[in-house]
Every structure is written in C-alpha cells, then in structure tokens.
Amino acid sequence: MVCIDPAFPPTSGADLRNFGNALAAAELGPVCLVSVRPPAGPPQPPPANIRVAALTAEGEPRARALGLWRARTEARIPRPALARLEALVREFRPDTILVEGIPLFRLLRPLRPLAGQLILDMHNVESDLAGQLRSAQGSGAADARRLERKAAAIVDRIWVCSRLDREKFKALVSSTVPVDIVANGIPRAEDIPEALRAAPSGGFPSILLVGHLGYEPNIDAAQRLARDILPRIRRALPTARLTLAGRSPAPTVQDLAGLEGVTLVENPDDVGPLLSAAHLSIIPLSMGGGTRIKILEAMAWGVPVIATPLAAEGLDLVENEEVLLAASDEELAAMAIALCADPARMARQRARAHQAVWSRFGPQAIRDAVHSGLGLADEDA
Template sequence: MRILWIKTSPLHPLTRGGDLRTFHLLRHLHQRHEVTFVGMTADAGQVAGALHSTEYSSQSFWAHEPKASLQLARWKFLAGALANVASSLPYAVERFRSSKLLNLLIAKLKEERYDLLISDFLFPSASLPWMSKSLSCPWVLFQHNVESMIWRRRAEGKVGLSARYYQSQRDRMLFFERHYSSRFDGVLAVSDEDARIFKEEMNLSNVLGVVPTGVDLDYFQSLPRTHSPIPTVMFMGSMDWYANVDGVNWFVETVWPLVQREMPQAMFVVVGRKPPAEIQALATSGRNIEVTGTVPDVRPYLRGADVVVVPLRIGGGTRLKIYEAMAAEVPVVSTHIGAEGLDVKNGRHVLLADTAEDTAAKVLQVLRTPAFGAELARHALEEVARPCSWAAAAQIFEDACVSLIQKS
C-alpha cells in the first residue's frame, strides 16, 4: 500500500507513549508498505527529531511552525487561551491548526495517489483538506485516546472561572471529536473501552476495531535487575504532559508523606522529559525526591526500582508505561485510571489504589516484603508476555485498513 501518515510532530525523541506506539507500528508497516509521513516541527529539537523519520517512513515532509521562546510561549499560551474564548474549536485543537500543513497536504494529494490516509490522533483534523476527501482514498483516524474524556476529567473538581473554562473546553472537545471522528471512513481505537465510548456514547458507526498495546519484552529484559539498599519508588512519563504533572504532584503531596513517615530513607525518582519548574523544584525540597529530566535510556532506572507508581487521575487510551514496567519485572502500583484499558488483574499483576492512604499502604507493602513484590512482578512478567508483539499489533492495524480499502 501507499500510505499517507499525518501527525502534528515528529516521533523522536521517543519519550511519549503515543509516539512510541506509532513508532513501533510504523516500523513494521514500513517494512511492507510505502509510508509518506507528513508532520509539523516547532523548534530545533523537533527539526532534529524529524531527521530520524527514515526509521519509519519511505519519505517525509514537514510544515515548520516556529515556537516562541519559553517565556514568550507562556504569554502566547495565555493570549491564545483568551482568544480561544470566542472560537468554536477547543484550544487543544486550535493550537495545532496550520495553514502550512493544510497546503502541504493539498499539494501531496495532488501530486501522488495514495491507498490510505491516516490521521494520527485527532489534532491534525483541523488542518486536513476536507474539500479533497471525496476525490481521495479512504481516511482513517487512529485515536490513541478519547480526547473528550481527558477534558471531562480535567474539568472535575474545578471551581469558579477555572471550572467555567474547563467545562467549556470539555464541551467543545466532545462536539469536535464526535463531529470530526464521524467524517473519517474508519476509526481505530487502542482499547475496548475507548471503542465502546466511540460506538455507544458518540454513536459512531465507523469504528473499525482495536489495535492492542504491544511491548518489546526482550528489550526491557536485556539489562540485569539491580537492587539498591535505598528503597526506590519510581514514576516514568513525559513531564510536559498535564496528566503526568498532576499525578506526580498528587503523589508527592498526599501519598509520599505517608510513605516517608514509615520509611524515611525511601527515595522517589521522577524520570521523564521536560519537567516544568514546579516538578524540578521537588528535587530541592528535602523530601528524598530525584527529578532526572530526559534520560538516554529508561531501563537502568526501571531495572533498579523497587516499585513503579502510576498515580494518574486524568487520561485516556492505554498506558504503555505499565506494560514496560511489567516487562522490566518491577511491581506496579496504579490508580484505576492509570491502568485503564489494559488487561491486568488487581492483586495478581498490579496493585490498584485510588486514595492516598490505600496507595501508600500498597507501596509500603511492596517495599517491606520483597518476596511479595517479586511474586507480583513474576505474575506480571508472565502476563505481559501474552499481549501482541508490536509486529502482531501492526498486522491487526493493517488488516483493518485493508478491509476498509476493499469495502471502499
């Protein structure tokens, strides 16, 4: 097939769950098909990341939308958020709208014939050449999350003007997601729950199926397991993602004091790219917290941790970080939202807790009883060997797309 794949950013550096999922799927699809990747770059880091596109595509084309400096970006964000009040689009979508990307896609569709167009995430939808759709190939939306669910959870608990703003964004995202998802010829979800929401709550009749989450077991088992005399609790995830920042802050403020009261020597390590100032400040708070920022390889941290926590209260789709921790044979304590969409059992593969007290109790249970943690990790490793490999997941993705093409 000749596939036109569209995303709002390069995949590298491979530090975000959605980018990792796309990379592994495209890496396998690229072995059998001609993939043209069209994306956007915003700064020098993304321009450098775009140079890696040969790893997952036959050719790539980029619309460059320069990003402001960090200080100016904060003011532009506030100005954009205020300007968005008068718009019908959710701000999370409008900030990615690009006439450069639109014109680039119009040119590519005129120049080449493709068998399939893939929108990776919902965000490119505002810049797609919808006027050309009837003359083009089948269009597929690859949805890594239910975006409106994320905004619904972000709006919960807000009060005053903040509540009104988040509720407005929630409603706009729901309208946008339902409307634009229905315009695609097919929608692919990443979990059964997401697929159910698309079908039953959004009344979409074009859901093609579910692309399961994979994991590279050999990769995470390739380094030896290490143990420190200091009990180590770890969080891993991109720290430029609101849900991760919210989860880490909640854990530090409500759970970590309970853990330290019983185990003062314990260390909490936050591993993830671009931590904001509020997260960086935790490293100098005197509470035994390390903030690494971007690391070249997450495996040494994973294989040296006693327990991985996934204290997410906001999110959607599936969390690759849980499967990666399971593959590295590290016990996991997660909220129910953190483990959403994954086929894991509480008490056998992971420990699930939603309150600060329950989360602290389960973290301490693993730290105090290494034999229990090892048994939990062993069951998790056995379970994570069952899910599809990335090659099998790519085949499921391909089969769904081929079926759509044949029907079209």
C-alpha cells in the same frame, strides 16, 4: 500518517504510539510519517521503509491558521502546512491516510478526496478527557464531542486504544463506521530484554515515575507522589527514594526536586537505565485518557506497578496479580510498603506482569492490530 509532533525519534506517549504503529505498517509497505510541527533536533535516519517529513520549518514566518475559530482540543494548523500536505499526498500516492486524533480535525475534509481510505487514530476519547481535566471549561467537552461526531461522518475507520475507549466512543456517536482497537504497544520494545531480568539490588526501594512532566495529569501525579505518598512510605522504609523522569517538567515539578528523597531527571535521552534500576513504579493518576504507556514500559522491564484504577484503565490487567490498584494516596503507600516487605509476592507480580505485557502488548500483538485496523483482515476474509 499525519501527526501533530514529529514521531521520530519518539520521546513521549503520543510519539511512541505513532512510531510503533508506523513500524508495524512499514512491514506491509512504505510509510510516510508526517508532522505538522518541525523536528526539534538534528535529523536522524529513519528505519527502512519509513519516510519522515514536516509541514512547517523552524523559524519560518507565522502564517494564518485554518479556520477562523478552533475548539480547545484542536491544534493550530498553518494554511501553508495544508498546501504542503496535499502536495506530499499527491506525490506519495498512499492507499491509506491515517490522521492523529481530533486535534487535527481540520485536515479530515481536505484529505477526504485524496485518500483511498481515511482513518482517524484517537489516542483518547477527547470529549471524555476534556471532562476530566480540572482546567477545562464546561464547553470543552461539548466542543470535542461535536468534532468527534463530525469526524465519524467523514472517515472510513476509527482506531482507539482500548475496549473501554471503544465503548465510550460508541456511546457518544451514532455511526456505523468501524472502530478498531489498536492498543498502545510496549515502547522501544527493541531496546528491552524480553527475558525477565533479575531484580535490581541496592538502594531499596527505588521508586520511579516516567512521563511527560509538563502534561497536567502527570504534574498532578508527580505532586501526589512526592508530597504525600513518598513521605508515608519513608516512615516505614526510610531508604525509599523517588525518581521523576520526563520531558519538559513544569516549574511545580521542578520544585519537587528539593524534597527529601526526590530526584528529577529532565528530558532523559534513555529511560532504560532508570527502569532497570527501579524496584517499583507508583502511578497515581487522577485524570487522563487512553491507555498508559508508562505502565506497559515498566512492566516490560519487570518493574512491579502500583497505580490508581484510572491509571490502568483500558489495559484489562488482572488486579492483585499483574498490577496493584488503589484510589487514595494512603492506600497506594500502604500497598507499596506491604509489597516491599514480601519479596516472594513482589517476585510473583514481576513475573506475571512481565509475561502479560509481552504477550498482549508486544510487537507481534501490535502488528496484528495494525494489520486488522487497516482493513486488511476484511480483505482476506
């Protein structure tokens, strides 16, 4: 499995997906989890049957990158990294090579002759995501679409996160390559009590948003939540508090910690205590792609979720039972106030959401999806 950033130990959405898929694959055979970029901290021993390697080292001289031109969605890959990857593949002799998304497109052709099976894992339909981000220029989506079409002609299989992403991708690319749904699983499921815990007491309501706070869609969500939604809630519920937690917060997110009722937790080592103390998670995403790991994690802890339709896109959750959805800040705030005023309804939503996420996105569901996505179900048939 070739990733941009180290997937172990996992810290954010992409890492959590990559590592969860590696764990599932490791039940079938040895896995080599490779990153283009070096690890940030001291090495840690990986789980059984997983080997971890990096293609670059901290502090080594900057080398020429693959290709003279890169699309906006592509990651920079130093030429020595490709040479190291090719040597590693020849030594490890994998049955399957899985590459993380269009950002690593430049690796597909060199890996093609070395792979018995080559899979592209698309965390997002990048051309769709590029069209959503406000900072993207008009050519960004077109460049991503061109790479997606070229990639489909190179690989043997493609993984996507949801049924909706599969529909989007097939509408863009005329290809017979199999497109498998390997959903994002509950992150760090082994550290979460599977039984529904009691609702937290005190400090009601404690609202939580967890995510990579340097990522543009999450920056926008944090600002909406702290500057508009929370003040509306506090007018009805003066003790309402908001915690923003995540890695690498942008300066505009750091500024939010000065607002009344807002706390920022930068680079938390463990979000478990934050989730166990939260009464509610509000996720006002207005742009982004893939399925939302932060929703799965909150629901697995028994935290009710109120979100925009885009935030829950692709999860196929039952509206008004497993998740509450609204588009505007005013509606999101009103839903939060109404839910907090109805303890019986909050308890029902907690229970239904918890059951749904463990059954559909729990470890067994992801193991089955990875098994199928590797083509093993085809071999069995």
